[in-house]
Amino acid sequence: MARSHPIKKQFRDAEATQKQILDAAELEFARHGIKGARMSDIADRAQITTATIHYYFENKEGLYKAVLQRPVNEVQAMVSQLKLNDLSPEEALKQIIRVAIAYEAKNPHRQMLWFQEASQNQGFYFKQSNVESLHEHLIQVLNRGMKAGCFRPLDPFLTLTHILSVCLFYFTVHENWKHLNSGSDRLSQEMVEKHTEAAIEFILAAVKN
Structure with missing residues (x-):
């Protein structure tokens, strides 16, 4: 019978444990920020000890930095796969909008990290x-x-701010706005797709010549 290599198993276990910690920490930091989050609460949520958190991330600041860096790394990997330079500017912009909204739909609480x-x-x-x-x-x-x-003269950084606002504000205000139309699940696949198509149409109308 083949046996799993102990080093590979240890690596997988370490990777899984770190993800477990980051997932738990992300929720606590999104709710309370670095100042209000408690390591003991993160440990309880992750079902590990605080010593384990210190082993992997040293301290709360180190854990907080890792939590903020994770979405940046994940979205960077997704966008890098799009090969934007091979697409027309209009199609590239559409793909970026789709990725941004799809990612937020899977992680709707992450905007609260940046707010905190x-x-x-x-x-x-x-x-x-x-x-x-x-x-x-x-x-x-x-x-x-x-x-x-194909795009009118724009201030690129200001336009970036406007585009991200159109894409992401939908999720930032979800917990408030869900009460305005209680009969609709704004995070459902159907509603997110509707938001995506509307955002693409709105943004392209704003930037095209």
């Missing part, structure tokens, strides 16, 4: 999470579109 970071720390840790690497993809698409003449 802005509120509590004025972006001190945000600026360490390499978010600019994500912004560059969209800015390059906008610049290509303007150069090709």
Whole structure:
């Protein structure tokens, strides 16, 4: 009978444990920020000991940084697979919008991480999470579109802000706005697809010549 390699098993176990910790920490930080979240609550949610958290992430600050960095890394990997340079600026912009909304739909509470970071720390840790690497993809698409003449003259960074607002605000306000139309599940696949198509139409109408 074949036996699993102990080193590979240890790696898989370590990877699974770290994910378990990050998942639990993400929820606590989204609710309370770094100042209000407690390591004991994170450990309880993850069903591990606080010593285990310290083993992998050293302290609460290290864990918080890892939690903020994870979505940046995940979206970076997704966008990198799109091969945006092979697409027209209009099609590239559509694909970025689709990825941004689909990702938020799977992780609707993550916007609260950034809200807590802005509120509590004025972006001190945000600026360490390499978010600019994500912004560059969209800015390059906008610049290509303007150069090709298919997009009107734009301020790329301001336009990026507007585009992200259109895509993500839907999820940021979900817990409030769900009460405005209680008969509709705004996070259902049907509603998210409707939001996606509306966002694409709205944004393209705003940027095209």
